[in-house]
Amino acid sequence: METFLQTLASGILIGGLYAIIGIGMTLIMGVLNIINLAHGQILMISMYITWVLWHYFGIDPYMSIFITIPTVFLIAEGISKYFLHPLIDKDSILPENQVLMTVGIGMVIMELARTIFTSDFKSISPTTTLRGEKIDIPGYLQNSIHIANISISIPLLIAFSISIFLTLGLFLFLTKTDKGRSVRATAQDKGAAALMGISTAKITILTYGIGSALDAAAGSLLLPIYYLYPDVGPIFTVKAFVITILGGLGSTVGAIFGGLILGLAETFGATYISMGYKDAVGLIIFLLVLVFFPGGLKRFTKV
Amino acid sequence: MLKVNHVDMSYGDLQVLWDVSFEVRQGEIIVLVGANGAGKSSILKTISNIKNPSHGEIIFEDFNLVTAQPHEIIEHGVIHVPEGRHLFNEMTVEENLIMGSLSQRAKPRRNEMIDYCFGLFPRLKERRKQIAGTLSGGEQQMVAIARGLMALPKILMLDEPSLGLAPILVQEIFEIVRNVSKEGITILLVEQNVRQTLAFCDRAYVLENGRVTKEGTGNELLNDEYVREAYLGI
Ligand SMILES: Nc1ncnc2c1ncn2[C@@H]1O[C@H](COP(=O)(O)OP(=O)(O)O)[C@@H](O)[C@H]1O
Ligand SMILES: [Mg+2]
Numbered sequence: 372m373e374t375f376l377q378t379l380a381s382g383i384l385i386g387g388l389y390a391i392i393g394i395g396m397t398l399i400m401g402v403l404n405i406i407n408l409a410h411g412q413i414l415m416i417s418m419y420i421t422w423v424l425w426h427y428f429g430i431d432p433y434m435s436i437f438i439t440i441p442t443v444f445l446i447a448e449g450i451s452k453y454f455l456h457p458l459i460d461k462d463s464i465l466p467e468n469q470v471l472m473t474v475g476i477g478m479v480i481m482e483l484a485r486t487i488f489t490s491d492f493k494s495i496s497p498t499t500t501l502r503g504e505k506i507d508i509p510g511y512l513q514n515s516i517h518i519a520n521i522s523i524s525i526p527l528l529i530a531f532s533i534s535i536f537l538t539l540g541l542f543l544f545l546t547k548t549d550k551g552r553s554v555r556a557t558a559q560d561k562g563a564a565a566l567m568g569i570s571t572a573k574i575t576i577l578t579y580g581i582g583s584a585l586d587a588a589a590g591s592l593l594l595p596i597y598y599l600y601p602d603v604g605p606i607f608t609v610k611a612f613v614i615t616i617l618g619g620l621g622s623t624v625g626a627i628f629g630g631l632i633l634g635l636a637e638t639f640g641a642t643y644i645s646m647g648y649k650d651a652v653g654l655i656i657f658l659l660v661l662v663f664f665p666g667g668l669k670r671f672t673k674v
Numbered sequence: 675m676l677k678v679n680h681v682d683m684s685y686g687d688l689q690v691l692w693d694v695s696f697e698v699r700q701g702e703i704i705v706l707v708g709a710n711g712a713g714k715s716s717i718l719k720t721i722s723n724i725k726n727p728s729h730g731e732i733i734f735e736d737f738n739l740v741t742a743q744p745h746e747i748i749e750h751g752v753i754h755v756p757e758g759r760h761l762f763n764e765m766t767v768e769e770n771l772i773m774g775s776l777s778q779r780a781k782p783r784r785n786e787m788i789d790y791c792f793g794l795f796p797r798l799k800e801r802r803k804q805i806a807g808t809l810s811g812g813e814q815q816m817v818a819i820a821r822g823l824m825a826l827p828k829i830l831m832l833d834e835p836s837l838g839l840a841p842i843l844v845q846e847i848f849e850i851v852r853n854v855s856k857e858g859i860t861i862l863l864v865e866q867n868v869r870q871t872l873a874f875c876d877r878a879y880v881l882e883n884g885r886v887t888k889e890g891t892g893n894e895l896l897n898d899e900y901v902r903e904a905y906l907g908i
Contacts (some may be wrong), residue, residue, distance in 0.1 A: 549776055556762050556773050563760035565724060567773050567825075568745035 373520045378642040379635070380521055386634025387531040388592055391538060392607060393614030393626035393633075395585035400615060401558035401623075402578040403459055405469045409450075409477035411607030413583045417443050417590025418599045419484060422493050425594075429501040431509055433529060436591040440584045447583030450476055451576045459575060477604060484601040493599045512595050530592035537588055538627065541581075545623070554578055586611075606650075613657045632656060675700045675860060676721070676752070676829055681730030683720050690716050691727070691884045698829065703851070703861040705871045705892070707905065708881035714864040715757050717881070718831050721862075722747055722754040734829070749777045751828030757837065757864070759818040763807030767798050770806050770817050774824030783826065791820040794853070812843040819850060829860040836867050848874065868905040872896045880905075 392414065399407045417439040424430040424438060454476060458469045497508050511529075515522040545551040556564040557574045564571050589607075597603075614633055618625030633653050640652025676698040683691040690713050698704045706714050719725040721732055723744050732739040739747055762770050771791055775784045792799035795816045801809065806817055815835055822830055832851065836844040844867065852874060855861050865871040872878055872892040880888035880901065888901065895901045 549772075549781075552765075552769065552773060553776070555765065559762045559764050560760050562724070563756065563762065564773075565744055566722065566754050566756055566760070567821075568748040568776055570743075570745065 374642060376519075377521050378638050380523055381527065382635035382638035383631060384523070384527040384531040384634070385638060386631035387534040388527075388589055388630075389610060389614060389634050390627045390630025391534045391585045392589045392611045393618060393630045394538065394541065394623050395582035395589075396611040396615045397582075397618055397623050397626040398554070398558075398578055398585075399582040402554060402575055403451075403455065403469075404466050405455070405459070405473060406612065406615070407579075407582070408470060408473040408608055408612075409480065409604075410473075410582075410586060410611045411609070412477040412480040412604035413443060413447060414586045414590040414593070414607045415484060415599070415601070415604040416446065416480060417587035418594050418597075418603070419488060421591040421594045422495070422599055425495055425508075426493075426499050427501075429499055429506040432495060432512070432591055432595050433533070436533070436588050439587040439591045443587030443590075444580045444584040448576055448580040451579035455579060456572060456575055460572065477608065481601050481604055488601065490601055494597075495595050524596070526595040530596070533588065533592055537585060541585070541623075550577075554581075610653070613653060617657065617660050632660075675735060676862070677731075677733045678717070678721070679731045679733070681717075681720060681727045681732065683716055683725055683727045685725075689728075689884070691720065694730070694881075694884070694886055696879045696886060696889065698860060698862055701855075701858065701860055702876040703855050703863065703874065705863045705865055705875040705878040706881055707865055707868045707871065707878055707895075710866070712881040713884040714881055715833055716884070718754055718756075718833050718862070718864060721831065722752065724754075745777065748825055749779055751779070751826060752831070753822045753825045753827035753829070754831045755818050755822040755833060755835065757833035759814050761806040761814055761817055761821070763805070765806055766803050767806055767809070767817055768802045770821050771824050774821035775826075777825060780824060780826045784824070787824050787826070791823055794823075794850070795820055812839055812846065815839065815843075815847055816850070819847075819854070823854065823859075827859055829862060830854060831862040831864075833864045834866060835863075836865065844870070868901075869896075872901075 396407055396410050399405070420439045420442060421432050421435045424435040425432055454472060455469070458464050458472055495508060495512070499506050511525045515524045545555055553564065553569045553574050554577070556567065557569060557571050561571050610633060614626055614629035617629030617632055636656040637649045637653045641649040644652060678694060678696050681691055681694045682689060694717060706717060708714050716725065720727050721739060723739055723742060727740055734750060734752055737750055739752065762773060768788065771788050772784065775781055775787060780787070792802070797813060798816055798820060801813065806814065809817065819832070819835065835847050835851070839847065848870060851861060851863065863871060863875065872895050875892045877889065877891050878895050879886050880895070888895065888898065890898065
């Protein structure tokens with residue numbers, strides 16, 4: 372029973388973090404009509420920035436989201452404006468082929484990372500040296516809190532809390548502001564959105580930025596609990612893809628459920644089957660949902 | 675008020691408007707009639723500059739629409755309610771109305787206009803929190819018109835608002851159009867419902883294969899032998 376509750380708690384916490392990765396992908400899919408196969412690689416950019424900020428500047432990984440979010444947002448706006456939008460703007464280029472562009476972007480990011488950082492595994496080291504002075508990692512990064520007999524790792528708890536906070540912020544933005552409503556309008560009916568005076572080109576570029584900014588937050592939050600190397604991107608691209616499908620393609624609320632389901636599937640798989648099959652269990656759940664609920668979990672969704 | 679002068683327009687290599695000219699004066703109800711594929715929707719798309727004309731000019735109150743951005747055209751009060759309604763199907767009725775008032779001119783009066791629209795369409799008020807995609811066809815058309823009104827139109831361009839509606843609802847929609855006109859909003863109406871619209875419009879233009887082939891007052895065209903034969907089946 373304890374193991375079960377422990378697994379459940381970890382699954383939900385990691386699921387919350389997965390949710391923001393999935394929501395980012397889902398937003399992009401809704402507005403740009405493409406599967407962003409560079410999603411995990413963009414997340415990796417944020418992980419490397421977070422790592423550099425800790426390793427060379429001694430900045431707390433959680434504080435670094437104030438840097439990774441705007442930086443990745445701007446990088447993604449550039450990618451979207453100069454590489455994706457010119458293709459999406461042309462009806463004659465099929466979405467299938469537009470997706471290939473994201474594959475190319477992902478590869479370039481990966482190879483750049485390999486060139487700059489080599490293929491070595493990196494993670495947040497317990498200490499770093501800044502101008503000859505030793506700095507220890509903030510203590511809370513290595514601690515857990517205990518409720519009854521369940522121990523909850525503080526980094527996971529922080530990641531979950533910040534994810535919830537960002538998700539709520541995103542929902543307020545999407546439902547209560549004109550910009551946010553314009554994002555939803557563009558996803559629902561691009562032609563009608565244009566008739567409302569919305570510049571759908573600008574919204575498309577903005578949406579790729581926002582989706583990637585969520586990804587960036589996830590990258591910073593993941594680094595303390597994950598390892599980092601140039602090929603880590605595709606792992607998260609696949610997770611984001613699975614979440615998006617589970618969530619019913621283009622539904623942000625669905626993506627939250629998708630994230631939670633994937634998080635739970637992975638942790639239960641790791642606990643009850645084998646650590647090594649963690650990712651396989653996620654994929655099996657994915658296939659089961661596809662078979663039994665072909666539309667994903669879209670029925671729960673409005674936004 | 676609105677002058678369309680010698681406009682040509684093409685989709686790629688396919689030219690669909692040929693030297694189209696017509697005029698809408700302040701306060702009028704003008705109808706464009708014509709068969710399916712005649713180019714009626716294309717004219718409205720050209721006016722709201724969703725499609726660029728290859729030749730000609732479109733002048734609205736001394737403002738050249740051909741070189742303007744769609745949002746500037748909306749800012750000037752030229753509002754296009756598209757064929758097939760095109761609501762935001764996963765948004766509520768109220769959110770759809772809000773989407774109509776994004777322009778700088780309309781935004782400050784948003785709440786007032788929402789109340790106004792709900793006064794005009796009490797049925798929508800009951801359904802303000804309902805998801806637009808779940809409304810009946812007639813209700814959806816009302817939302818589409820209300821969303822257009824939210825933009826504070828000086829001229830409201832309605833593309834086949836009666837499309838796919840039961841006859842009794844068609845009457846209701848035309849009644850609404852007349853009421854909107856009485857509020858001082860100029861109307862440019864596109865219709866295939868020739869007999870009914872000719873009966874209440876001020877003037878009409880007949881469009882065939884992308885060309886304006888006839889014009890006149892509603893009564894003149896109702897009595898025109900060619901129109902009677904081609905469009906009224908008499
Ligand atoms: N997006 C488009 N691409 C290519 N041709 C189009 C497009 N929309 C309309 N057409 C063509 O333009 C002509 C006029 O269409 P339209 O303006 O929709 O006519 P109407 O509204 O009078 O039925 C038709 O021949 C139609 O096939
Ligand atoms: Mg038409």
